[in-house]
Amino acid sequence: MNVLRLGFENFRNLCPGEIFPGETINVIHGSNAQGKTNLLEAIWLFTGGHSFRGTKDSELPVLKDGKNAPAASLSMTLFTEGREQELRLELRDGRRSSVINGVEKKTGSALVGKFCAVIFSPEHLLLVKEGPSRRRAFLDGALCQSRPAFTRVLAHYNKALMQRNALLKDIPRHPELIDTLDVWDERLILFGTEVVQERAAFCKDLEPRAAEIYRGIAKNREEITLSYAPFGGAETKTEIAERFSEALKNARNADARAGFTSVGPHRDDLTLTIDGLSARTFGSQGQQRSIVLALKLAEADILYRKTGERPVILLDDVMSELDMSRRDYLLNHLDGRQVFITCCDPETVRLMETGRGFYVEKGTVRQDTDEKAGEVHAENETPTCESE
Numbered sequence: 001m002n003v004l005r006l007g008f009e010n011f012r013n014l015c016p017g018e019i020f021p022g023e024t025i026n027v028i029h030g031s032n033a034q035g036k037t038n039l040l041e042a043i044w045l046f047t048g049g050h051s052f053r054g055t056k057d058s059e060l061p062v063l064k065d066g067k068n069a070p071a072a073s074l075s076m077t078l079f080t081e082g083r084e085q086e087l088r089l090e091l092r093d094g095r096r097s098s099v100i101n102g103v104e105k106k107t108g109s110a111l112v113g114k115f116c117a118v119i120f121s122p123e124h125l126l127l128v129k130e131g132p133s134r135r136r137a138f139l140d141g142a143l144c145q146s147r148p149a150f151t152r153v154l155a156h157y158n159k160a161l162m163q164r165n166a167l168l169k170d171i172p173r174h175p176e177l178i179d180t181l182d183v184w185d186e187r188l189i190l191f192g193t194e195v196v197q198e199r200a201a202f203c204k205d206l207e208p209r210a211a212e213i214y215r216g217i218a219k220n221r222e223e224i225t226l227s228y229a230p231f232g233g234a235e236t237k238t239e240i241a242e243r244f245s246e247a248l249k250n251a252r253n254a255d256a257r258a259g260f261t262s263v264g265p266h267r268d269d270l271t272l273t274i275d276g277l278s279a280r281t282f283g284s285q286g287q288q289r290s291i292v293l294a295l296k297l298a299e300a301d302i303l304y305r306k307t308g309e310r311p312v313i314l315l316d317d318v319m320s321e322l323d324m325s326r327r328d329y330l331l332n333h334l335d336g337r338q339v340f341i342t343c344c345d346p347e348t349v350r351l352m353e354t355g356r357g358f359y360v361e362k363g364t365v366r367q368d369t370d371e372k373a374g375e376v377h378a379e380n381e382t383p384t385c386e387s388e
């Protein structure tokens with residue numbers, strides 16, 4: 001899918017306007033705090049997801065004199081399913097509404113599945129820098145997008161886990177309750193086995209794609225591996241269920257003392273290595289950035305295979321800490337994908353062989369005059385929005 005046009009009004013600091021992105025690379029450049037990430041966020045909101053910066057919907061309309069404007073309005077012309085489609089998203093008093101091809105919808109969630117994008121923002125570096133929960137969230141998030149049935153399985157697992165944990169907390173006061181744990185163990189094993197199997201299958205799909213993309217980014221100088229192998233790498237449903245059941249039994253007394261469940265897919269990790277060493281412990285800044293990028297781009301490829309539509313790639317502030325050859329890969333070798341990249345350095349635009357540049361200043365967005373070389377707008381052009 002391709003964004004052909006994006007319109008914005010009363011959204012964060014962006015002056016009312018529209019842009020016409022190209023089919024390949026679109027570089028959004030400008031100094032700090034001018035509105036580059038805001039523009040990317042405006043595109044992202046059409047996925048139906050929350051702001052990737054964790055901002056509440058009520059805080060997204062423009063603030064004037066410390067107060068929110070009545071509503072933020074975003075519009076998009078999208079080429080998808082073989083035709084042009086018109087999407088509109090309105091944010092008013094913290095509530096969303098949408099219009100899809102002229103048909104009004106009461107909710108913003110009606111957009112889910114219409115527009116598909118993968119986002120990399122600096123916060124995503126935590127995926128490699130922090131503990132296992134970030135990596136589980138990446139796997140589960142990607143699975144929920146590509147296999148909606150997984151969302152239900154995961155919800156059932158989490159509910160059973162919460163109920164088992166509640167019971168474990170009651171056991172010190174009511175020791176007789178320990179026998180009722182069997183019921184929750186059964187449910188944990190039933191849904192947990194499915195969670196493990198789905199994650200393992202997804203990782204098997206993801207690894208060769210991510211490894212190939214990483215080789216491209218690192219110009220074949222480094223190799224990465226991904227490994228998700230809970231319960232000693234058990235593969236079949238029966239094997240996983242047996243080992244999970246055994247682990248729960250072995251941990252039962254300790255769990256009852258601690259008041260929570262210490263084994264299961266909610267404790268799993270996805271191990272990432274670069275040239276055989278843990279990416280988390282030994283990876284350099286550039287390597288950690290590159291591996292997260294490879295995972296995100298591979299996720300987009302898997303979504304494409306499953307849905308037949310290429311998700312739009314949104315890369316916020318990805319260039320810093322990357323050397324010239326890694327920047328060159330992102331700018332010139334992501335063939336066939338529509339990509340939006342924000343950066344501060346206008347030189348980046350000149351590295352791009354084909355594509356469009358957009359210059360953002362005080363919320364005003366202008367397309368660069370020269371499509372190929374990314375000729376930057378003359379500095380003496382003053383944007384109008386701020387002086388309104």
Ligand SMILES: Nc1ncnc2c1ncn2[C@@H]1O[C@H](COP(=O)(O)OP(=O)(O)OP(=O)(O)O)[C@@H](O)[C@H]1O
Binds near residue numbers: 032060064317
């Ligand atoms: N609801 C809002 N109303 C008005 N201004 C807002 C609102 N939300 C954010 N802003 C302003 O938008 C400005 C630009 O934000 P943005 O994050 O897009 O900058 P940026 O160009 O990506 O900068 P950087 O290069 O530092 O990442 C900030 O100064 C911020 O105060």
Ligand SMILES: [Mg+2]
Binds near residue numbers: 036316317
């Ligand atoms: Mg930014």
